[in-house]
Amino acid sequence: MLVTLKEILELAEEKKIAVGAFNTPNLESLLAILGAAEELQLPVIIQAAQCHEVLTPVSVIGPIMVAHAKAASVPVCVHLDHGETLDYVQKVLDLGFTGIMFDGSTLPYEENVAQVKKAVELAAVTGASVEAELGSMGRRESGAGEGTGAEDDTKIYTDPVQAREFVKETGIAALACSFGTTHGIYLTEPKLDFGVVEQVRKETDGIPVVMHGGSGVSSEDFKKAVAAGVRKINYFTYMDKAAGAALAEYVAGVEAGMPVFFTEAIVKAGAAMKENIKEAMKVFAGMA
Numbered sequence: 001m002l003v004t005l006k007e008i009l010e011l012a013e014e015k016k017i018a019v020g021a022f023n024t025p026n027l028e029s030l031l032a033i034l035g036a037a038e039e040l041q042l043p044v045i046i047q048a049a050q051c052h053e054v055l056t057p058v059s060v061i062g063p064i065m066v067a068h069a070k071a072a073s074v075p076v077c078v079h080l081d082h083g084e085t086l087d088y089v090q091k092v093l094d095l096g097f098t099g100i101m102f103d104g105s106t107l108p109y110e111e112n113v114a115q116v117k118k119a120v121e122l123a124a125v126t127g128a129s130v131e132a133e134l135g136s137m138g139r140r141e142s143g144a145g146e147g148t149g150a151e152d153d154t155k156i157y158t159d160p161v162q163a164r165e166f167v168k169e170t171g172i173a174a175l176a177c178s179f180g181t182t183h184g185i186y187l188t189e190p191k192l193d194f195g196v197v198e199q200v201r202k203e204t205d206g207i208p209v210v211m212h213g214g215s216g217v218s219s220e221d222f223k224k225a226v227a228a229g230v231r232k233i234n235y236f237t238y239m240d241k242a243a244g245a246a247l248a249e250y251v252a253g254v255e256a257g258m259p260v261f262f263t264e265a266i267v268k269a270g271a272a273m274k275e276n277i278k279e280a281m282k283v284f285a286g287m288a
Contacts, residue, residue: 001076002069005099005129006173008043008077009208012231018211018222018284021045022277023081023236024065025055028266032239032274037074040278042285044074045099045232047081050088058088062095079131081234089119098128101176101210105133109162116170131232134158134166135178137213155182160199167204174208174232175200181213192221194228201229208232215239219283226284233284239276246272 012019020037024030024046037044046065048058062078069076079099080092089100102119104112116132123130135158158177167175177200180192190213197209208231214222215238222233247269254260282288 001072001074002066002096002098003043003075003077004127005045005077005079005131007129008045008075008099009129009174009231011043011075013206013208015285016226017286018226018230018233019043019045019077020277020281020284021047021079021081021210021232021234022239023047023049023052023234024061025049025052026061027064028243028270029239029273030061030065030068032243032270033277034068034072034076036274036277036281037076038072040281040285040287041074042281043076044281045077045079047079047101047234048092048097049081050084051082058092058095062092062097066096083119086115086118086122089122093122093126093128096126098126099131100128101131101133103133103176105136105176105178109166113166113169116166116172120171129173130170131174131176131210132166132170132172133176133178133210133212134163137178137182155180157193158196158200160196160203163200163207164203167207172207174210175204176210176212179211181211181217190217190221192217192225194224197225197228197230210234214280215241219288222283223286226286233280235277235280239273239280242276243269243273 022033065078069078077099078097081101082103083089100123104115120130136156179196180190209229210232211230212234214233214235247265250265250268
């Protein structure tokens with residue numbers, strides 16, 4: 001069933017869990033995510049990132065996401081991940097997206113506020129909810145493949161007091177916070193400051209906190225993040241990596257001189273992706 005970001009985060013808050021938010025740059029990832037959510041009977045957020053436009057245009061994958069969300073047996077929010085322009089925000093709202101993440105974190109504070117307020121106004125017309133980001137996790141969502149981790153000195157941790165003003169001024173439904181994670185593959189163990197999450201929650205009267213750069217974080221740290229008040233966890237790199245590993249294993253196992261079939265390869269990749277997603281969802285929901 002199709003629900004808004006606000007509605008799905010209210011479910012998470014009620015159960016004191018985090019909802020997994022997974023990117024869907026192709027049909028295989030979409031089916032893997034929804035298949036995992038329905039098997040576990042957990043709410044889920046499916047996302048289209050603006051930087052993935054070069055992989056599959058949102059005009060193609062967006063309507064498919066919305067149709068599958070409506071047909072699902074569990075609550076599903078169809079969400080824009082790292083929206084970079086208001087024109088793109090309007091584009092996905094017109095497609096029926098029920099959640100928007102407008103990322104103005106690289107802008108000066110006042111400009112970030114102004115742009116997010118406009119995104120909130122656009123979303124209000126269709127009843128969608130808005131997530132925004134304050135602070136910086138260093139590399140952007142499109143930086144997958146570069147080494148990341150605690151050595152990344154470009155991060156700007158979220159200021160809880162500033163977060164209070166940001167939430168009050170913009171009227172957002174969720175806040176993506178920088179507290180030690182980074183997008184992409186971790187080469188060293190991330191050092192997470194859960195106190196940032198706790199203080200943001202305290203200063204903002206309990207706004208749902210979003211964790212970006214979730215792939216590669218330990219199960220124990222995920223549990224600590226949820227206990228601190230994280231209610232949405234973005235996860236993509238490692239599910240994509242699991243599919244790639246399954247694909248490589250399939251190709252390596254094909255007898256010399258025999259054909260490699262694309263359709264068989266993507267079935268194996270999709271199955272591996274689904275299992276990886278299920279394990280992540282179990283941790284986020286306190287089931288593992």
